[in-house]
Amino acid sequence: YLSTKKxxxxxxxxxxxxxxxxxxxxxxxxxPSLKWGNYDELQVGDIVLAVGSPFGLSQTVTMGIISALGRxxxxxxxxxxxxQTDASINPGNSGGALVNLKxxxxxxxxxxxxxxxxxxxxxxxxxxxxxxPVTESLIKTGKVVRGWLGVAIQEITPELAKxxxxxxxxxxxxxxxxxxxxxxxxxxxxxxxIVEFDGKEVQTVSxxxxxxxxxxxxxxxxxxxxxEGQEKALTIHIGERPSDAMLARGVEPGSAAPEAGEARKxxxxxxxxxxxxxxxxxxxxxxxxxxxxxxxxxxxxxxxSPAEQAxxxxxxxIxxxxxxxxxxxxxxxxxAAKIKKDENAVxxxxxxxxxxxxxxxx
Numbered sequence: 001y002l003s004t005k006k007x008x009x010x011x012x013x014x015x016x017x018x019x020x021x022x023x024x025x026x027x028x029x030x031x032p033s034l035k036w037g038n039y040d041e042l043q044v045g046d047i048v049l050a051v052g053s054p055f056g057l058s059q060t061v062t063m064g065i066i067s068a069l070g071r072x073x074x075x076x077x078x079x080x081x082x083x084q085t086d087a088s089i090n091p092g093n094s095g096g097a098l099v100n101l102k103x104x105x106x107x108x109x110x111x112x113x114x115x116x117x118x119x120x121x122x123x124x125x126x127x128x129x130x131x132x133p134v135t136e137s138l139i140k141t142g143k144v145v146r147g148w149l150g151v152a153i154q155e156i157t158p159e160l161a162k163x164x165x166x167x168x169x170x171x172x173x174x175x176x177x178x179x180x181x182x183x184x185x186x187x188x189x190x191x192x193x194i195v196e197f198d199g200k201e202v203q204t205v206s207x208x209x210x211x212x213x214x215x216x217x218x219x220x221x222x223x224x225x226x227x228e229g230q231e232k233a234l235t236i237h238i239g240e241r242p243s244d245a246m247l248a249r250g251v252e253p254g255s256a257a258p259e260a261g262e263a264r265k266x267x268x269x270x271x272x273x274x275x276x277x278x279x280x281x282x283x284x285x286x287x288x289x290x291x292x293x294x295x296x297x298x299x300x301x302x303x304x305s306p307a308e309q310a311x312x313x314x315x316x317x318i319x320x321x322x323x324x325x326x327x328x329x330x331x332x333x334x335x336a337a338k339i340k341k342d343e344n345a346v347x348x349x350x351x352x353x354x355x356x357x358x359x360x361x362x
Contacts, residue, residue: 008027023139064086066085072206085125148213166226269362
């Protein structure tokens with residue numbers, strides 16, 4: 001349905017749920033089009049216009065400024081690098097253009113942050129730097145091919161920075177390495193902190209994820225990681241990210257057989273208020289734990305305990321304690337016994353198939 005009031009039957013060329021973008025095609029000629037803007041020229045404070053059909057009111061234009069650039073960790077899409085704007089965006093604006101004063105497309109309106117469901121001055125648009133390669137790939141192949149390292153990564157908290165000997169709270173902490181991924185071949189290890197990718201500093205997980213995704217498959221890229229506080233230079237060949245279904249069928253490293261029973265209570269330390277048990281077949285089925293995932297399952301976390309405050313949850317699988325591998329109850333008891341009353345513990349946890357480090361402070 002265009003501004004001419006003429007309706008067209010649209011064909012879906014391709015969709016990309018990971019960026020909340022899609023390309024549709026209509027059979028029409030001589031349609032006006034927007035020029036792509038240059039993301040690198042954008043600055044906070046620039047005046048922008050949002051075009052859309054809020055609440056069904058077609059061809060509505062609102063004005064605002066760019067409030068922030070590179071906004072991630074919003075929880076809207078898997079790949080986030082949003083332009084934040086205070087231009088009025090409401091339900092019905094999604095998919096509309098965000099343009100600069102030259103009329104160039106700089107973003108595609110996608111969501112709002114609101115407690116009421118209406119505009120509160122915080123709207124988000126997918127930037128052209130992300131939208132252009134995604135839409136071009138959808139038009140060309142009907143799908144989006146993304147670069148892949150083959151690692152699970154998490155943000156550096158102050159506790160993790162101290163535990164992994166990182167001076168500054170930036171970079172991406174590697175919590176898992178895929179057995180078939182490029183990272184393993186390149187020598188990346190669990191516990192490494194990626195601080196540089198292709199010659200540029202890495203500040204956040206979101207930033208690294210986006211840069212890797214947009215790197216062509218097969219590209220040779222230099223990396224810098226911090227390992228036990230020491231900087232290491234590595235080289236990696238970017239792989240192609242498998243589908244979510246293929247990644248879900250992957251298994252975690254480890255091959256030890258499960259032990260029976262529940263661990264004895266730990267000595268008086270940060271793990272004292274935990275109860276864990278071995279992973280038997282019934283537990284594996286109930287919690288959907290991958291066949292080769294080893295460790296112990298958290299059976300109980302005392303309310304108000306250091307473990308609960310650190311974010312440990314019932315059902316988590318503890319795979320490491322202070323970088324020592326945990327394959328069963330005996331390993332857990334031995335590792336827990338080494339922790340003194342006033343010491344913290346760095347745990348590697350598998351939660352619903354995802355690996356993350358957790359620091360439990362006394």
